Structures are given as structure tokens and as C-alpha cells.
Amino acid sequence: MLSKKTRYAIKALVVLGKNFGEAPMQISKIASEEHIPKKFLEQILLDLRNAGLLYSKKGAGGGYGLVKDPAEIFVVQVLRLTGGPVALLPCVSLNFYQKCDECISEATCGVRDVFLDVRNATLKILSETSIADIIRREGLLIENMEV
Amino acid sequence: MLSKKTRYAIKALVVLGKNFGEAPMQISKIASEEHIPKKFLEQILLDLRNAGLLYSKKGAGGGYGLVKDPAEIFVVQVLRLTGGPVALLPCVSLNFYQKCDECISEATCGVRDVFLDVRNATLKILSETSIADIIRREGLLIENMEV
DNA sequence: TAAAAGACTACTAATTCTATATACTTTGTA
DNA sequence: TACAAAGTATATAGAATTAGTAGTCTTTTA
Numbered sequence: 001m002l003s004k005k006t007r008y009a010i011k012a013l014v015v016l017g018k019n020f021g022e023a024p025m026q027i028s029k030i031a032s033e034e035h036i037p038k039k040f041l042e043q044i045l046l047d048l049r050n051a052g053l054l055y056s057k058k059g060a061g062g063g064y065g066l067v068k069d070p071a072e073i074f075v076v077q078v079l080r081l082t083g084g085p086v087a088l089l090p091c092v093s094l095n096f097y098q099k100c101d102e103c104i105s106e107a108t109c110g111v112r113d114v115f116l117d118v119r120n121a122t123l124k125i126l127s128e129t130s131i132a133d134i135i136r137r138e139g140l141l142i143e144n145m146e147v
Numbered sequence: 148m149l150s151k152k153t154r155y156a157i158k159a160l161v162v163l164g165k166n167f168g169e170a171p172m173q174i175s176k177i178a179s180e181e182h183i184p185k186k187f188l189e190q191i192l193l194d195l196r197n198a199g200l201l202y203s204k205k206g207a208g209g210g211y212g213l214v215k216d217p218a219e220i221f222v223v224q225v226l227r228l229t230g231g232p233v234a235l236l237p238c239v240s241l242n243f244y245q246k247c248d249e250c251i252s253e254a255t256c257g258v259r260d261v262f263l264d265v266r267n268a269t270l271k272i273l274s275e276t277s278i279a280d281i282i283r284r285e286g287l288l289i290e291n292m293e294v
Numbered sequence: 295t296a297a298a299a300g301a302c303t304a305c306t307a308a309t310t311c312t313a314t315a316t317a318c319t320t321t322g323t324a
Numbered sequence: 325t326a327c328a329a330a331g332t333a334t335a336t337a338g339a340a341t342t343a344g345t346a347g348t349c350t351t352t353t354a
Contacts, residue, residue, distance in 0.1 A: 004343065005342080005343080007236070007258070014258065026298090027299080028299085034251075035248075035249040039344070039346080040343065042301085042302095046301065049301095058298090058353095059298060059299060059350095059351055060297070060298040062298075062299045062352070064300085088149045100154070102154075102158070108292065110161065110280075110285035111158060111281055114272070114273075114280070114284070121268040122268065122269060125261070126265065133261070134257035134258055135257060137257040141257070145255065150310090150311065151311075173329090186315080189332085190333095193331080196331095204331080205319075205321055205330060206321025206331080207321065207328070207329045209329075295354100296353105299350100300352100303346105303347090303349100304348105305346080306344085307342100307343085308342085310339100310341080311338100311340075312339080313337085313339095315335085316333100318334105319331080319332070321330085322329080323325105323326100323328090324327090
């Protein structure tokens with residue numbers, strides 16, 4: 001399961017993606033629109049800014065905005081920045097690798113082998129899907145509802 | 148990430164799968180072979196037994212064994228029995244569904260849409276892979292090492 | 295210079311996970 | 325028949341993680 005932090009981060013980026021090219025958007029606006037606790041969101045946006053995904057502007061009229069086009073921000077990046085490993089086992093994680101302490105031989109572990117496949121499938125989707133894609137898909141979902 | 152409970156459960160089933168058709172195997176043997184805390188494993192095997200995956204025999208010469216052929220036990224079942232949801236978001240989980248409490252419209256949520264794809268890809272692999280497959284893959288991995 | 299807005303640090307509460315402890319029941323065999 | 329082997333069951337403790345809150349500081353603009 002994704003942590004709430006990761007979930008909130010993705011949702012915030014989607015909102016900021018829709019706002020891309022316009023004036024920066026305040027934390028409190030994002031928080032109230034997306035029903036995210038404001039103080040918690042502050043921390044998350046700060047992380048995303050420190051990672052270079054967002055710019056911020058202090059003072060009156062300040063707020064946050066995307067540094068890059070939403071089409072160039074991929075979901076997998078957000079997971080990694082917010083500490084959500086893609087893999088279901090630590091021993092198949094690229095960025096959060098850890099040896100399973102009970103494991104005897106990693107190289108010949110059949111369980112690992114299966115979850116390697118799972119990771120690869122997940123990674124493919126998440127590294128091909130951008131914030132812009134999510135916004136586009138929302139549009140499609142809304143269209144389909146109206147029909 | 149899978150919980151240790153889920154991991155231990157899969158590993159125990161693999162060991163029992165290799166032992167299928169023979170005399171029941173003791174918890175302590177499985178625990179020491181797989182480096183799993185014995186008391187913890189006890190609870191896990193009990194759950195799997197109550198779910199109908201294992202039979203048990205008390206007393207001297209007792210132990211646990213698979214009820215079904217390892218080719219008929221799929222990894223996805225083990226995840227579900229041990230409480231490990233397949234989905235990365237509660238709102239796309241089939242067996243552990245929960246509404247995201249911050250979500251405004253589930254039907255038009257682009258984030259949900261993406262993680263629905265991820266869940267489907269994961270589910271496909273995990274529901275096609277059996278304990279027997281894992282054992283077979285271990286064999287292949289060992290062969291490749293020896294070459 | 296006051297208000298708006300983000301930056302940063304620390305802390306707390308809640309939950310979940312992992313593991314252990316203890317007492318009990320069943321079964322085989324000397 | 326008594327004892328040892330082995331599973332059953334429940335309770336609980338400890339650790340780690342997550343989620344969220346609080347408070348203070350800094351920057352910017354009107």
C-alpha cells in the first residue's frame with residue numbers, strides 16, 4: 001500500500017499540473033481542494049521542492065508551482081521521493097534494496113524471482129505514466145460519465 | 148511491501164510443497180530451515196490450516212502438510228489469507244476495499260485509474276503463479292548457476 | 295511595517311507489525 | 325499408563341512506522 005504521504009504528493013502534483021503555467025498556488029488552497037491536512041501537506045511539498053520538482057515563492061502572493069511540464073514528471077519518481085518502494089519485497093527493490101534477513105540464497109530464491117516479475121510489471125506502468133497522463137485520464141473518465 | 152507474515156507463509160508453503168506426499172513436517176524443522184522465529188511461524192501455519200490450505204497432526208510424529216497439490220495453491224491466495232493486500236491503494240483493492248477518505252470522486256479519479264492498472268498487472272502474475280511454479284523456478288535458477 | 299505565505303524543527307498520538315510467553319490439548323510409545 | 329512430542333490458543337509486550345500537530349522563524353509584498 002502507498003503511504004498517505006505518497007498519495008497526497010501525487011494528488012498535489014496533479015492539482016499543480018492543472019495549474020501549470022499560471023501563478024503559484026497556495027498550500028492552503030491545495031489542501032482544502034484535496035481534503036489534505038494542511039500542515040502535513042506543507043512537509044510533503046517541501047520535500048518535493050527540495051527534490052527539484054517544485055518551485056516555491058514566499059510572502060504574499062506566494063505558493064508552489066511545478067518546475068517542469070507535468071508530462072515530464074512520472075509517478076515512479078513521486079513514489080521514490082516520498083519513500084514508497086515500488087517492490088513488494090526489499091530484496092527486489094532497486095532504490096530501497098535490503099537483504100531479507102531470513103533468506104539463505106538470494107540468487108536461487110524462487111519467491112524473489114516471482115516478485116521480481118511483479119516489480120518489473122509495476123515499474124513499467126509507473127515509469128510510463130506522467131502527471132499529465134493522470135490529468136488526461138481524468139478527462140476521459142468524466143467524458144465517459146456524461147455519455 | 149509484503150509483511151513478514153506473508154513472506155514467511157509463502158516460504159513455509161514452498162518447503163511444504165517440496166515435502167508434498169510425504170510425512171507431515173514439524174514447525175520447528177521449517178522454522179530452522181527457513182530462519183523463521185518458531186513461535187511466529189506457529190501462528191501463521193495455524194492460520195493457513197484454519198483456511199484449509201494445510202492439515203495438521205498433533206503429537207509425536209505430527210506436523211503440518213499441504214492439503215492440496217502445490218500446483219493448485221496460488222500466491223495471491225497466500226497474500227489474501229495473511230492480510231497482504233495486492234493493491235497499492237485501498238480504493239482499488241478487491242478484497243480489502245476502503246474508500247480513500249480524502250477522495251472527492253472515485254469514479255473520475257485519475258490516480259485511482261492508474262493504480263487500477265497496476266493492481267491488474269500484479270494480480271495477473273500472482274494469480275497465475277503457484278507454489279509449484281516457485282519450486283520449479285528455484286530449480287531453474289540453481290541450474291543456471293551451475294552452468 | 296504588518297500581513298501573507300512558505301521553511302524548518304520538534305514532538306505526539308495512533309497504529310501496525312513482529313515476536314514472545316504461557317498454559318492447554320492431543321497423540322504416540324516405552 | 326505416564327511421559328514426551330507436537331500442535332492450539334490467547335494474551336501481551338516491544339519496536340517501528342505513519343500520520344498529524346504545534347510552534348517559531350524567514351521572506352516577500354503592499
